Amino acid sequence: MSKYLIIFFVSFLFACKEKQEKISPTLSSITESIYASGLIKSQNQYQAFSTVNGIIETVFVSEGDTVKKGDPLFAISNETQQLNKENAELSARFSDFNNNQGKLNDAKLMIDQARYKMRNDSLLFSRQSALWKEQIGTKNELDQRELVYKSSRDQYSSAILKYEDLKKQLDFSSAQSKKLLQINSKLENDFTIRSEMSGVVYSLSKVKGEIAGTQSPLAVIGDANHFILEMQVDEFDIIQIKKGLPVLVSLESYKGQVFEAFVTKINPIMNERSKSFMVEAEFSQKPPQLYPNISFEASIVLRKKDNVILIPRNYLVNDSTVIKANGEKQIIKTGLKDYNSIEVLSGISAKDELLKPAQ
Structure with missing residues (x-):
């Protein structure tokens, strides 16, 4: 009876080993990037304020109207x-x-x-x-x-x-x-509020008969055709950001599509609350239709390599070791990494088979 038990146990171990996931490294491209999120702003977007207090007598524009520099927006009572x-x-x-x-x-x-x-x-x-x-x-x-x-x-x-x-x-x-x-x-x-630029009236916050004060914005105006991406980048990543770096942008309004942009400006002061820096980018080719305050996610591309050996990140043990198919542990040297994969510089070849470490 014990003989059959031993055979069953060995067979069970062999079956478990067979079921353990195996892969071989792949030859592909990898991109190392920094994640960022933010909002789209119209270029030169600004809030129009009144320099005087009073009751709004006339509203000359509506939301969505195109205006030229100097066009009247509001008239405030000034008898x-x-x-x-x-x-x-x-x-x-x-x-x-x-x-x-x-x-x-x-x-x-x-x-x-x-x-x-x-x-x-x-x-x-x-x-x-x-x-x-x-x-x-x-x-x-x-x-x-x-x-x-x-x-x-x-x-x-x-x-x-x-x-x-x-x-x-x-x-x-x-x-x-x-x-x-x-x-x-x-x-x-001063009792006539005029547009400081040619563009579009994106929002109006006051109507005729309401009180206009010097502390509350009356309207938001910005460029109709040019937009910028304002991103928040963590303080730990900011030193890697340079002007001109490519940016891959995913918009909530264009699901499934990726748009190319590039870094144009790095604001040099950190937001103490969020511990992040404001980084601006511009589209290389903008989407067909954009509006201010659309949210987006972005990957700021630091480096990219083609035709390199890649393995899944979850096949790596202690950041430097993999397990071969025969159970042997092998130390490797790694390079670029993204969210899923990591580059192998030395230690294994694309022909080796690797076992997925036990969780």
Whole structure:
């Protein structure tokens, strides 16, 4: 009876050994890459904010509309500011230098009159001085002529100063009123929110009648045709990322398809919360239709080799050992690896058979 038991046991062991999975290494290509995920953004995408507080009076656009740089998006109620601008316009017209040319002409006339009087009084004083030298006339008459001449001379100088002061005052008043008008015009323009770029209105967060504040975005606007991929890369992998590296992209909106892209920018500061860096990429050939905030997964390709020996990663023991079909353990040297396979540099050939290690 024991003889049959031994034979059965040996047969059982042999059957178990036969059932153990075996494979031979394959010759194929392998790509070493870094996983990343992120969102698609429209190029130059930005949030439009208001610089003033107020009630939205008009919404000029709808979501999906195409706009040009400078096109109005929102108008905010600004009755008070409009009155301020009108007042500034009145002040600017009143203070305009050309409109006050009459005052300067009057001042010039005063200068001419003072000059004429000064010259006349100077002539009379000279004549009186000549007569006095001939001992004609009195000293009192000479002194009176001299006093009148000096007075008219001072009046002439005063007229010139008054003209110059008036001109400076008018220049200043004109410039000040124009600057005030510019300020009020700028403030009035702040009540009209305009697009900073040509593109598409992707979202509107406010409607007519709602309050617009300086802290809440009113709209999201971005490029209609150019998109970027914003990826989060772990801090442990970031040193391997370089500009120009190829990226294989899988989009939730295009299941089963892979799109090619390339790294264009590495933001140099780490997000302390996620311990990751923002890496940007652009499509080599973009999908037919894209929208901002579509999620994606990506593989940033670091290296690729063709026609190399590969084995499944689960056939490797302690990162450096495999089990041959005869049960012998063999140390190997490995190279590139992906999620499923690993490159064998030396230790076995493609003709060897390997056993899958027991789990």
